Amino acid sequence: xxxxxxxxxxxxxxxxxxxxxxxxxxxxxxTYFHEAVGIERYQYKPIxxxxxxxxxxxxxxxxxxxxxxxxxxxxxGFDDLLLMAEKGDHRKCDTLVCDIYGGSYENLNxxxxxxxxxxxxxxxxxxxxYARGDYEHQITEADIAKSLLLMISNNIGQMxxxxxxxxxxxxxxxxxxxxxxxxxxxxxxxxxxxxxxxxSMEALFMKHEGYLGAVGAFLxxx
Numbered sequence: 357x358x359x360x361x362x363x364x365x366x367x368x369x370x371x372x373x374x375x376x377x378x379x380x381x382x383x384x385x386x387t388y389f390h391e392a393v394g395i396e397r398y399q400y401k402p403i404x405x406x407x408x409x410x411x412x413x414x415x416x417x418x419x420x421x422x423x424x425x426x427x428x429x430x431x432x433g434f435d436d437l438l439l440m441a442e443k444g445d446h447r448k449c450d451t452l453v454c455d456i457y458g459g460s461y462e463n464l465n466x467x468x469x470x471x472x473x474x475x476x477x478x479x480x481x482x483x484x485x486y487a488r489g490d491y492e493h494q495i496t497e498a499d500i501a502k503s504l505l506l507m508i509s510n511n512i513g514q515m516x517x518x519x520x521x522x523x524x525x526x527x528x529x530x531x532x533x534x535x536x537x538x539x540x541x542x543x544x545x546x547x548x549x550x551x552x553x554x555x556s557m558e559a560l561f562m563k564h565e566g567y568l569g570a571v572g573a574f575l576x577x578x
Contacts, residue, residue, distance in 0.1 A: 364573045373572030374413050374529060377564055379405045385529065385560045388542035397539070401560060411527040414516045415568070416534035429497040437501055438538045444502030448495050451476025474507035506544055513548020513559075520557050527558055531565035 377384045382402040389397050431437045447469075453461055454468035455477075478495065516528050528549060535541050542561055549559040562568070 362577045364576045366569065369569045369572030369576055370415055370531075371413060371572065372575050373568035373570065374531070374562070375408075376571055376575055377562065377568070378403060378408055378411075378529075381563070384563050386563070387558060387560055388539070388546050390539065390543040390546075410523060410525050411529060412516060412520050412523070412525045413529050413531065414512065415532040416512060416530065417532040429501055431497070431501070434533075435536075435538075438505070438540055440498045441501035441505045442498075442540050444496065444498035444500070446471070446499060446503040446506050448499045449475050449478055449503035450506070471506065471510065474510075475503055505540065509541065509544035510548045513545055514552045517549060517552040517557060520553070526556065527560055529560050529562060531562055531568055533566075535561060535565055537561070537565075 383400040385403065386398045386400045389399060429437065429440065431440055450471045451473040452468065453459075453466045453470045453472050456472055457466075457468075460466060460468040516530075520526070520528055530542075530545055535545075542559075546559040549557050564571070
């Protein structure tokens, strides 16, 4: 009996697992609509196995390292950070289109609440606000967490859209440690894909998104 450890390719395993689950579990993938209520937010998307391709898989895990950082909140756990972000107001940190133009910029079709610069207000709001007692505009850790999440999600969404455009893809599946069915991550990624693609692409999430690599590795070694 050969009970040794077998090595498999990480990316290959993720693709094998995603492909297998989409083909064999009809309610595996879903879209997220934040404006809906309760379970109606989760719209499952059965896909015909014969028309599954092409699709883009974006796995957002722990493969990106940022060194020499400072802690922007007292929260250390990722789940706690996302819960904190739910309560935040990014408009206190971010510069919006309305902050520049006084409202929407119709010539470029830019809505008033569109982020023009992440953390753009932080250079103006800080010790000076505290010094003059301007408590209304003080930034909380929840606001910082929300702004950070939106900055990351918007950048991921734009990159995913660009890759999808390059290969003429309409469906983009998201998975990895970053998602884990947190409503705020699914909401921000869905918004980013819809905005950057002008509604031509769809952000989808997977019921077993945390197990794609494990399923794929099992299939690859058996």
